[in-house]
């Protein structure tokens with residue numbers, strides 16, 4: 001398994017960097033589909049958008065594959081990778097509900113259970129996943145078909161201000177060309193909002 005030097009990343013990273021020797025590594029590298037058994041060289045547990053940017057830059061500068069882990073429900077296992085950097089968004093749990101504008105803003109680690117709990121407390125709802133541990137961001141990026149879609153449309157149809165409300169961590173120059181074997185999450189969205 002590849003080893004990744006993390007000294008420079010440690011200096012600017014607010015979250016947690018997990019390596020194969022760490023006790024929580026095996027639990028964190030797994031995804032919902034138990035048939036997927038990959039071993040990233042580094043799991044970057046991001047505390048916020050700046051960490052996402054730092055982790056993307058770290059991987060890009062070293063030519064490492066990137067996998068973005070939201071809720072981990074993607075069946076093909078694109079949330080993890082072998083020998084690359086898993087950008088783990090799960091610690092990013094901020095939720096803001098603006099009930100007057102009927103708008104929610106969530107960070108990229110929020111699951112449908114967590115968003116439903118927050119919106120239901122305000123008597124509000126948005127089309128969410130049929131399984132509550134699915135990630136809001138990954139679900140919405142893939143359109144998102146849920147319980148309320150006949151009334152409210154797909155989750156992506158309800159995303160507000162699509163251009164301005166997504167904080168994108170992006171490798172530059174163009175990500176798809178510069179990240180070898182990019183496994184489906186070449187740009188990482190750190191927050192989104194829905195109304």
Ligand SMILES: Cc1cc2nc3c(=O)[nH]c(=O)nc-3n(C[C@H](O)[C@H](O)[C@H](O)COP(=O)(O)OP(=O)(O)OC[C@H]3O[C@@H](n4cnc5c(N)ncnc54)[C@H](O)[C@@H]3O)c2cc1C
Pocket residue numbers: 032067068069070071072073074075077078079089108129130131133134135136137138139141142143144145146183184185186187188189190
């Ligand atoms: C049990 C089960 C039930 C499901 N039910 C439904 C359903 O009812 N309706 C439906 O529409 N779909 C359903 N799905 C499919 C699921 O919604 C999609 O696979 C969705 O993409 C999972 O999102 P996630 O964040 O949980 O998964 P992940 O595997 O973490 O993410 C999925 C993909 O999106 C990328 N990604 C995640 N977050 C970000 C981000 N912030 N920025 C950039 N890329 C990101 C990942 O890299 C990966 O490629 C279901 C899947 C399972 C396993």
